[in-house]
Amino acid sequence: xxxxxxxxxxxxxxxxxxxxxxxxxxxxxxxxxxxxxxxxxxxxxxxxxxxxxxxxxxxxxxxxxxxxxxxxxxxxxxxxxxxxxxxxxxxxxxxxxxxxxxxxxxxxxxxxxxxxxxxxxxxxxxxxxxxxxxxxxxxxxxxxxxxxxxxxxxxxxxxxxxxxxxxxxxxxxxxxxxxxxxxxxxxxxxxxxxxxxxxxxxxxxxxxxxxxxxxxxxxxxxxxxxxxxxxxxxxxxxxxxxxxxxxxxxxxxxxxxxxxxxxxxxxxxxxxxxxxxxxxxxxxxxxxxxxxxxxxxxxxxx
Amino acid sequence: xxxxxxxxxxxxxxxxxxxxxxxxxxxxxxxxxxxxxxxxxxxxxxxxxxxxxxxxxxxxxxx
Numbered sequence: 001x002x003x004x005x006x007x008x009x010x011x012x013x014x015x016x017x018x019x020x021x022x023x024x025x026x027x028x029x030x031x032x033x034x035x036x037x038x039x040x041x042x043x044x045x046x047x048x049x050x051x052x053x054x055x056x057x058x059x060x061x062x063x064x065x066x067x068x069x070x071x072x073x074x075x076x077x078x079x080x081x082x083x084x085x086x087x088x089x090x091x092x093x094x095x096x097x098x099x100x101x102x103x104x105x106x107x108x109x110x111x112x113x114x115x116x117x118x119x120x121x122x123x124x125x126x127x128x129x130x131x132x133x134x135x136x137x138x139x140x141x142x143x144x145x146x147x148x149x150x151x152x153x154x155x156x157x158x159x160x161x162x163x164x165x166x167x168x169x170x171x172x173x174x175x176x177x178x179x180x181x182x183x184x185x186x187x188x189x190x191x192x193x194x195x196x197x198x199x200x201x202x203x204x205x206x207x208x209x210x211x212x213x214x215x216x217x218x219x220x221x222x223x224x225x226x227x228x229x230x231x232x233x234x235x236x237x238x239x240x241x242x243x244x245x246x247x248x249x250x251x252x253x254x255x256x257x258x259x260x261x262x263x264x265x266x267x268x269x270x271x272x273x274x275x276x277x278x279x280x281x282x283x284x285x286x287x288x289x290x291x292x293x294x295x296x297x298x299x300x301x302x
Numbered sequence: 303x304x305x306x307x308x309x310x311x312x313x314x315x316x317x318x319x320x321x322x323x324x325x326x327x328x329x330x331x332x333x334x335x336x337x338x339x340x341x342x343x344x345x346x347x348x349x350x351x352x353x354x355x356x357x358x359x360x361x362x363x364x365x
Contacts, residue, residue: 181354194352194360195342248351248365 004056007128008049010142014149015048015121016041021153022113022160040110043079047072047114051121055129072118080111095243096236096252101226105287109160116156124149163291165211165231166282168218173274174210176202176266185264186210188257198249202266205242207274209281211254211263219261220292227290228254228263231281238280239269308364312348315341317358 019041050072057065084107091097098106128145136144165171174186178199183190185208193199211231213219221227232252236243243250254265267277314321314328315337321328329344331337341352341360350362 180356192353194354195345196338197342198352246346246349248349 003132004059004129006138006141007125007132007145008052008056010128010145011052011121011125011149012045012048014124014146014153015051015117016045018120018149018153018156019044019048019113019117022116022157040113043076043114044117047076047117048121051118052125054122055125059129076111076114079114080107083107083110094233095241095245096233097229098233099226099229101224101287101289102230102233104289105230105285108288112160116153116160119156120149120152123152162288163286164282165222165284165286168221168286169214170212171278171281172210172212173278174208174264174266176206176208178203183266185255185266186257186262188255188262188264190253190255190264190266193249195249198247201242201250201268205272206266206268207272207277208264208266209274209277211265211281213261217291217293220294221286221290222263223256223261224287224290224292227287228256230287230290231263231265231284234284235265235267235269235277235280239267239273239276240271242268242270306364311361311363312350313344313362315344315360315362321359 023037023040050069054066054069057063084103087098087103087106088100091103124145127148128141131141131144177184178193179189181192181194181199183193183199183202193202211222213222231254236252241250241252250268252265252267254263256263265281269277311326314323314326316328316330317332317334317337319330329340331340337360341362344350344362345352348362348364350364353361353363355361
């Protein structure tokens with residue numbers, strides 16, 4: 001077993017580093033810093049050890065040990081459940097809810113990240129053990145392991161990074177106006193606001209954006225209610241919303257222009273900064289489950 | 303669990319006394335200022351939203 005100790009240690013370290021590498025992205029989507037961070041790093045450590053011991057277990061003919069891998073997959077499916085439940089539980093406490101699609105997306109991302117850790121640890125250990133069999137010296141083994149591990153990490157991160165709204169649509173400032181009690185943004189009716197006081201606040205402090213999809217696929221993706229909810233949530237949490245629970249008038253609503261598929265959304269932030277709103281909407285992730293491709297490769301219209 | 307009625311009109315605030323309803327409470331008011339004020343008060347109590355029906359009637363709706 002001593003032959004494998006080095007590869008196990010290096011693989012675990014690479015695995016944990018890869019979890020930390022993906023953790024940066026979490027902050028915006030799911031801000032649970034001190035406790036959530038520790039929980040996920042620890043789970044990452046477990047995933048990394050599983051990936052690290054798989055090859056040595058096989059090499060020493062401990063085939064029983066491989067069944068533990070399936071146990072691990074089960075464990076990480078539970079991670080998804082855990083995340084989903086905890087986000088579902090805090091959902092009623094959000095002024096602007098995340099929506100079930102966004103929650104599902106976050107939960108899925110957490111599960112996928114654990115698999116990513118496991119894979120990068122596995123590849124590190126595989127490459128190190130191969131180089132050991134080829135009788136390379138120990139320093140070289142470590143270097144090869146790290147190179148392969150980091151390579152897998154970077155590649156998987158690239159694969160796992162979601163598209164952003166800015167990539168499928170153009171986001172432009174829009175104009176808020178009132179047609180009697182009807183709030184309209186660039187001539188799309190959004191909602192009926194009865195109170196004059198609320199209308200005044202919209203006129204004074206409201207900012208609005210129009211999201212113009214670049215192609216039919218983008219238009220179909222943006223029509224998804226879960227996707228719109230995610231945009232609303234991001235905008236409201238990042239800019240701070242001037243609203244309390246008894247003021248439904250100021251809930252941001254992303255409405256669709258049925259004629260061309262554009263979305264419009266008005267928001268009353270604590271600080272009206274249209275540049276920031278454009279930035280936030282541009283950087284909202286396109287949810288995996290909401291992505292549509294009505295004119296994919298195999299269904300092209302001639 | 304949180305259970306309640308949603309997407310329903312909880313009250314009407316009317317300047318027009320001809321408006322009647324069998325199911326929804328109607329508050330008759332004499333001026334637009336009073337209408338605005340009553341609508342706001344009811345909306346705050348019920349956590350509803352005020353909508354203007356443009357015929358002198360405000361509806362408070364829970365969303």
